[in-house]
Amino acid sequence: xxxxxxxxxxxxxxxxAGLVAATRLAQAGAxxxxxxxxxxxxxxxxxxxxxxxxxPELVSRPLEAVAALTHENPQHPYARIGQQRxxxxxxxxxxxxxxxxxxPYTYVGDADHNGLHPTALGAxxxxxxxxxxxxxxxRTQLERVCIVGTPALRDFHPSLCAANLSRAGVQARAVSVExxxxxxxxxxxxxARRLEEPRWRAEFCARLTPLLRSEERVGLPAxxxxxxxxxxxxxxEHRLGRRVFEIPSLPPSVAGMRLYESLRxxxxxAGGRLMLGAEVVSHTREDGRLSAxxxxxxxxxxxxxxxxxxxxxxGFASGAIELDSHWATHERVLGLALDGVPxxxxxxxxxxxxxxxxxASVGVAVDAQLRALGASNVYVAGASLPGAVPWRExxxxxxxxxxxxxxAQTITGGRERHG
Amino acid sequence: xxxxxxxxxxxxGGATGAGVAWDASLRGLDVVLVERHDLAQGTSGRFxxxxxxxxxxxxxxPLAARECIAENRILRRIAADCMEDTGGLxxxxxxxxPAFAERFAQGCAxxxxxxxxxxxxxxxxxEPRLHPGISRAFRVPDANIDVWKTVWALAHGAQQHGARIxxxxxVTAILRDGDQVLxxxxxxxxxxxxxxxxxxxxxxxxxxxxxxxxxxxxIEGVRVFxxxxxMIAMNHRLVNTVVNRCQMPTDGDIIVPIRTxxxxxxxxxxxDDPDDQTVEQREVDQMLDDGEKLVPGFRQARALRVWTxxxxxxxxxxxxxxxxxDVTRAHALLDHEQRxxxxxxxxxxxxxxxxxxxxxxxxxxxVCRQLxxxxxxxxxxxxxxxxxxxxxxxxxxxxxxxxxxxxGEQLICECEMVSRQRLEQVIARTxxxxxxxxxxxxxxxxxxxxxxxxxxxxxxxxxxxxGLGADQADASLMAFLQERWKGVWPVLHxxxxxxxxLDEWIFHGVLDVEHLPR
Numbered sequence: 021x022x023x024x025x026x027x028x029x030x031x032x033x034x035x036x037a038g039l040v041a042a043t044r045l046a047q048a049g050a051x052x053x054x055x056x057x058x059x060x061x062x063x064x065x066x067x068x069x070x071x072x073x074x075x076p077e078l079v080s081r082p083l084e085a086v087a088a089l090t091h092e093n094p095q096h097p098y099a100r101i102g103q104q105r106x107x108x109x110x111x112x113x114x115x116x117x118x119x120x121x122x123x124p125y126t127y128v129g130d131a132d133h134n135g136l137h138p139t140a141l142g143a144x145x146x147x148x149x150x151x152x153x154x155x156x157x158x159r160t161q162l163e164r165v166c167i168v169g170t171p172a173l174r175d176f177h178p179s180l181c182a183a184n185l186s187r188a189g190v191q192a193r194a195v196s197v198e199x200x201x202x203x204x205x206x207x208x209x210x211x212a213r214r215l216e217e218p219r220w221r222a223e224f225c226a227r228l229t230p231l232l233r234s235e236e237r238v239g240l241p242a243x244x245x246x247x248x249x250x251x252x253x254x255x256x257e258h259r260l261g262r263r264v265f266e267i268p269s270l271p272p273s274v275a276g277m278r279l280y281e282s283l284r285x286x287x288x289x290a291g292g293r294l295m296l297g298a299e300v301v302s303h304t305r306e307d308g309r310l311s312a313x314x315x316x317x318x319x320x321x322x323x324x325x326x327x328x329x330x331x332x333x334x335g336f337a338s339g340a341i342e343l344d345s346h347w348a349t350h351e352r353v354l355g356l357a358l359d360g361v362p363x364x365x366x367x368x369x370x371x372x373x374x375x376x377x378x379x380a381s382v383g384v385a386v387d388a389q390l391r392a393l394g395a396s397n398v399y400v401a402g403a404s405l406p407g408a409v410p411w412r413e414x415x416x417x418x419x420x421x422x423x424x425x426x427x428a429q430t431i432t433g434g435r436e437r438h439g
Numbered sequence: 440x441x442x443x444x445x446x447x448x449x450x451x452g453g454a455t456g457a458g459v460a461w462d463a464s465l466r467g468l469d470v471v472l473v474e475r476h477d478l479a480q481g482t483s484g485r486f487x488x489x490x491x492x493x494x495x496x497x498x499x500x501p502l503a504a505r506e507c508i509a510e511n512r513i514l515r516r517i518a519a520d521c522m523e524d525t526g527g528l529x530x531x532x533x534x535x536x537p538a539f540a541e542r543f544a545q546g547c548a549x550x551x552x553x554x555x556x557x558x559x560x561x562x563x564x565x566e567p568r569l570h571p572g573i574s575r576a577f578r579v580p581d582a583n584i585d586v587w588k589t590v591w592a593l594a595h596g597a598q599q600h601g602a603r604i605x606x607x608x609x610v611t612a613i614l615r616d617g618d619q620v621l622x623x624x625x626x627x628x629x630x631x632x633x634x635x636x637x638x639x640x641x642x643x644x645x646x647x648x649x650x651x652x653x654x655x656x657x658i659e660g661v662r663v664f665x666x667x668x669x670m671i672a673m674n675h676r677l678v679n680t681v682v683n684r685c686q687m688p689t690d691g692d693i694i695v696p697i698r699t700x701x702x703x704x705x706x707x708x709x710x711d712d713p714d715d716q717t718v719e720q721r722e723v724d725q726m727l728d729d730g731e732k733l734v735p736g737f738r739q740a741r742a743l744r745v746w747t748x749x750x751x752x753x754x755x756x757x758x759x760x761x762x763x764x765d766v767t768r769a770h771a772l773l774d775h776e777q778r779x780x781x782x783x784x785x786x787x788x789x790x791x792x793x794x795x796x797x798x799x800x801x802x803x804x805x806v807c808r809q810l811x812x813x814x815x816x817x818x819x820x821x822x823x824x825x826x827x828x829x830x831x832x833x834x835x836x837x838x839x840x841x842x843x844x845x846x847g848e849q850l851i852c853e854c855e856m857v858s859r860q861r862l863e864q865v866i867a868r869t870x871x872x873x874x875x876x877x878x879x880x881x882x883x884x885x886x887x888x889x890x891x892x893x894x895x896x897x898x899x900x901x902x903x904x905x906g907l908g909a910d911q912a913d914a915s916l917m918a919f920l921q922e923r924w925k926g927v928w929p930v931l932h933x934x935x936x937x938x939x940x941l942d943e944w945i946f947h948g949v950l951d952v953e954h955l956p957r
Binding site: 065066139140142143144145174177186188203205271273337339344345347374380410411 | 727738739742846847848849850851859892895896898899900902903908909910912913920921923924925928929931932933934936937940941943944945947948949950951952953954955956
């Protein structure tokens with residue numbers, strides 16, 4: 021026998037789209053459960069919120085560019101979300117971080133402006149919002165910079181990063197700090213935990229200080245603490261006597277994990293539940309509506325019924341959308357219809373690696389309210405949506421946050437519980 | 440123009456050309472080898488990695504079967520470190536003619552290919568993923584070989600005996616004076632210069648391209664019939680033994696476990712262009728279907744990558760124009776002194792990787808004949824550099840090395856367990872700045888993630904070398920990503936598509952590789 025649960029809304033997926041939607045629903049007074057196979061995109065992504073970076077030329081004013089983009093491509097998720105709600109969603113996210121457990125660590129910037137921030141390769145990537153620990157790396161503030169790594173960190177190569185920044189006109193150089201570690205391999209996550217120990221942090225600064233020159237900012241991989249990023253960042257700036265900024269690198273993403281923790285805390289504070297390891301394995305549909313989903317969590321099955329469902333399970337990267345070995349595409353969670361699938365005989369992929377790949381913009385077919393076609397109480401958010409090429413246009417987190425925000429608003433009809 | 444002078448100029452850096460260079464240098468001849476790309480980047484590097492026992496040819500081509508088993512035994516001695524002794528099985532699946540098994544057993548007996556019948560139950564105990572409906576199973580001494588390691592070992596061995604190996608040097612002209620070939624003019628594709636190489640004998644060991652080189656020498660009628668075939672690497676060792684279907688050789692009837700993957704092959708299509716690397720959708724479908732016949736569930740495994748190899752089949756007037764498999768797999772040695780009354784020129788083409796050493800031996804015999812010298816071949820007993828201990832490669836070798844120094848070694852490529860030290864050694868030794876060339880030396884980026892994590896790391900390590908500009912490092916990274924994509928996209932589906940999307944996320948979403956400064 022499976023156990024039965026009832027909620028006002030059930031959200032499938034614990035990436036940023038799912039967590040934003042669930043938190044907003046809970047804040048509006050709905051009873052909410054998030055069901056997820058595992059953690060989502062946050063642990064892989066850069067941890068920034070990119071609204072629109074390339075269209076395909078570099079975008080400096082994202083909201084303005086969104087207007088042009090959606091005019092040209094009415095199938096783009098932003099066309100259904102609307103410009104105004106993108107701005108609202110980003111402001112809500114900042115307010116949520118401000119009130120969260122990592123405060124005063126927050127996100128800085130706004131949806132009207134992109135800043136250019138260095139990547140681990142030394143490219144300059146456009147973002148609307150960045151963690152406060154990354155803010156000092158914005159291109160217009162960078163004159164002289166020292167990029168710092170350590171040999172144990174295989175996921176960050178300061179000399180390459182600095183050399184590419186130099187090519188882009190920044191006075192950049194690299195140093196490598198020898199640290200006493202018991203392993204030859206460290207991830208940014210491992211070092212982030214170490215840096216939360218005050219003595220270790222002091223030692224790190226003591227080794228780094230003599231390598232620095234005056235008037236240089238310091239760029240480090242995103243590893244300045246997981247639970248106390250503000251403290252770690254402020255202490256480093258104090259000890260080194262200069263501005264310090266983080267640079268995103270290979271997964272696991274420490275900055276993304278902070279975003280996940282912040283959203284999870286906000287969801288809990290609003291009374292929502294989050295269940296990881298709860299993969300949706302079957303569902304019940306009645307009269308064009310979804311009535312319940314069933315999970316196959318270890319040892320026992322459970323059924324969750326709700327008035328509204330949010331599908332935020334991701335696209336091909338999460339496995340929620342699949343291309344099988346007979347070249348057919350499926351939405352694997354609820355069996356919904358897909359949009360943007362190349363017609364038989366049309367290319368799924370192009371031989372040029374740099375090209376935007378046709379299959380990349382496949383997603384669940386939705387109406388103007390982001391409701392799945394054929395399931396009128398299923399709302400779709402994040403990378404499950406069709407019509408975008410998120411990583412090429414640098415819009416992934418923006419779509420996730422704004423669509424999660426938008427579907428929650430639609431479901432609650434704009435109701436909100438205050439205080 | 441710089442001029443080099445040598446005894447033997449070898450054109451072609453595949454297994455045959457490198458084998459000729461190794462053989463000739465062991466016989467005390469001075470050798471220069473030129474290759475237009477990197478070593479083993481043509482047909483040699485684009486096959487399934489199998490060393491035949493001869494079983495495949497036991498019924499159809501007894502001469503080839505005899506050559507295979509003899510060379511198989513020799514390679515186990517001289518190239519031990521490059522080979523894994525997987526053994527092989529021939530199995531009769533419900534899709535195969537059951538009567539063939541008897542002919543197979545007889546053919547093996549007649550050609551001297553060791554062959555032991557085991558019960559289907561025993562075969563399934565050893566290889567539980569095999570089709571449960573197999574009715575006969577025969578054990579044969581098939582094996583696999585790391586061809587890049589082998590060709591580099593041949594080249595290093597030759598270098599130790601004084602040979603000069605010039606990669607990225609393309610032949611632009613064959614120098615000829617009357618009836619005498621004098622060598623070749625080559626273009627250094629990296630340095631940009633031309634050089635002239637004067638040789639007493641020039642060896643055309645360019646496989647599927649041999650007709651073109653012969654034409655440059657003004658020799659007519661060397662027609663090599665290119666047969667194009669695809670191979671697909673799956674991300675697991677679906678089997679640990681080379682598995683063959685017990686039937687007349689056809690498409691998609693072999694799965695070869697090699698290193699961390701299994702390779703299924705192959706198809707066979709005529710092409711006019713030896714550089715043709717087409718992969719057709721229907722060929723991919725055919726391989727996946729054929730895989731299911733040997734290993735049910737094959738389609739659910741992750742298809743990592745597909746590539747095309749072009750067999751060099753010397754034209755036989757008796758064969759039909761459409762099916763290149765019926766053209767003999769035996770090699771063709773053309774002594775142009777005898778054939779065309781042109782001195783100083785020998786062509787070796789056709790054949791198969793298993794017999795590359797024999798081909799090299801016969802070629803250098805012909806070279807010595809033309810030089811009027813008697814020099815004995817020693818390659819059947821002289822181990823290649825790295826194989827002196829005569830120990831075969833074992834799956835798990837790299838893991839054992841890592842476990843011996845668990846915390847002291849930094850892994851750059853987790854899929855193939857390539858450490859930072861080994862990467863740095865190869866960069867230092869080869870001086871290469873080409874990540875794709877480095878890949879073939881180390882198998883860097885050849886596992887399930889196809890470079891998603893290790894290639895940023897390797898680019899960083901490469902750049903940290905003195906003197907390499909960020910522009911060069913970036914260009915090498917971009918070239919690697921494009922080269923990988925070429926083999927990935929035609930088979931991309933299922934969980935490997937998830938992986939590819941994650942890789943794209945890393946390179947575009949996090950690193951923004953597309954917008955590096957130009």
